[in-house]
Amino acid sequence: MNAHAFDSITADRLRENGSLKWTAFPGTIGAWVAEADFPVAPPISAALHDAVDRGLLGYLPPALVTGVREAYASFAADRYSWVVDPARVHPASDVLTALEHTIRHFSRPGSPVIVPTPSYMPFHTLPRELGREIIQVPMARDAAGRYTYDLDALDAAFAAGGHLLILCNPHNPIGRVLEPAEMLAVAEVVDRHGGRVFSDEIHAPLVRPGRRHVPYASLDETTAGHTLTATSASKAWNLPGLKCAQVVLSNDADVKLWDEVGERIEEGASTLGMLANQVAYTEGRDWLDDVVAYVQGNVTRLGELLEGSGIGYRAPEGTYLAWLDCRDLDLPGGPGSAATFFREQAGVTLVDGADCGAAGRGFVRFNAGLPRPLLEEAATRMRAVLDR
Ligand SMILES: Cc1ncc(COP(=O)(O)O)c(C=O)c1O
Known part of the structure; x- marks a missing residue:
């Protein structure tokens, strides 16, 4: 296979660049926080340079708000077959802030938040910071290690008073991409209890190349009626520090409430972030396709390198996150010590599955958004310490 330009990015260069991922745990390979090591897409870089040169650094320009709305609506139509009214696409600083305000304003006051697990770590902490309990709903897992929703457990969580379900699709950390039939089955449970969904997309x-993401709210009137969708170009185009996300509303009642509470939320998005998101959705599509293919090569290679290591692995259907089952490893500190073990012994920093909820204990999350030679080095080092 031909070398890709990303292959030549070295660990030294990444450390010198000073990202959180590569400097928080000095001397290790940064395979933890969910950002990728790929450079900025050229059209985004050009637009940002131009904006700085022109001094476009003031409060959100209205034309940019309109531009992002239209850019996202066109991307959603082309890539997800989701017809979105641009006027219902609202800026926010980031997806977690969107979640915070969804809990505050769009869920029943005081109600627990339902979190299918394993889940992205802040889904456990953020509701609690807002004074909300969380109800963890462990996902079921078939013999091949594929996770699915446990509908009975979900039903019980709503029956116990839960009101807002956090649906993460594609799912961090397990890499599942939900199929319409399974989302409709979830929707039936939500609807039966008059619940709400925050769909983190x-x-x-x-x-995965050739596969399509189906937005939960796009399925039918029921899902549109109980969902707020949040997304951003920040993961795929690697822009999280620019602070910009989109909240997509899909029913009239939410539009009305957003008119009352949305102004402060919208002001959180940064001007440069909005510009970068707009350019990503319009001029960054070829670059995205290249990244998706590169990540697919990475997760396939990871599987090859881990084969026979005792680590359980199923390539993710989406995201650049790989979820590694370390429960059968005979680690000195027990199965819950895998992330510490690999950081200390192999010099590879991962996320500990226990931070993703009780159902994640014994797993680690490996960020495969790495230049391939560094991914190979990380996996080889992990194997070597297991073989010792
Ligand atoms: C599923 C998921 N949601 C939200 C976030 C955080 O996004 P933001 O920086 O926009 O708050 C992340 C970041 O890793 C994520 O993986």
Whole structure:
């Protein structure tokens, strides 16, 4: 296979660049926080340079708000077959802030938040910071290690008073991309209890080549009626520090409430972030396709390198996150010590599955958004310490 330009990015260069991912745990390979090591897409870089040169650094220009709305609506139509009214696409600083305000304003006051697990770590902490309990709903897992929703457990969580379900699709950390039939089955449970859904689709552009992401709210009137969707170009085009996300509303009642509470939320998005998101959705599509293909090569290679290591692995259907089952490894500190073990012994920093909820204990999350030679080095080092 031909070398890709991303292959030549070295660990030294990444450390010198000073990202959180490569400097928080000095001397290790940064395979933890969910950002990729790929450079900025050329059209985004050009637009940002131009904006700085022109001094476009003031409060959100209205034309840019309109531009992002239209850019996202056109991307959603072309890539997801989802027809979205641009006027219903609202800016926010980031997806977690969108979640915070969804809990505050769009879920029943005081109600627990339902979190299918394993889940992205802040889904456990953020509701609690807002004074909300969370109800963890462990996902079921078939013999091949594929996760699915446990509908009875979900039903019980709503019956226990839960009101807002956090649906993450593609799912961090397990890499599932939900199929319409399984989302409709979830929707039936939500609807039966008059529940609400926060659909976190931040990883949506990053699905396996040839596969399509289906937005939950796009399924039918029921899902549109109970959902707020949040997304951003930040994961796929690697822009999280620019602070910009989109909240897509899909029913009249939410539009009305957003008119009352949305102004402060919208002001959180940065001007440069909005510009970068707009350019990503319009001029960054070829670059995205290249990244998706590169990540697919990475997760396939990871599987080859881990074969026979005792680590359980199923390539993710979406995201650049790989979920590694370390429960059968005979680690000195027990199965819950895998992330510490690999950081200390192999010099590879991962996310500990226990931070993703009790159902994640014994797993680690490996960020495969790495230049391939560094991914190979990380996997080889992990194997070597297991073989010792
Ligand atoms: C599923 C998911 N949601 C939300 C976030 C955070 O996004 P933001 O920086 O827009 O708050 C991440 C970041 O890793 C994520 O993976």
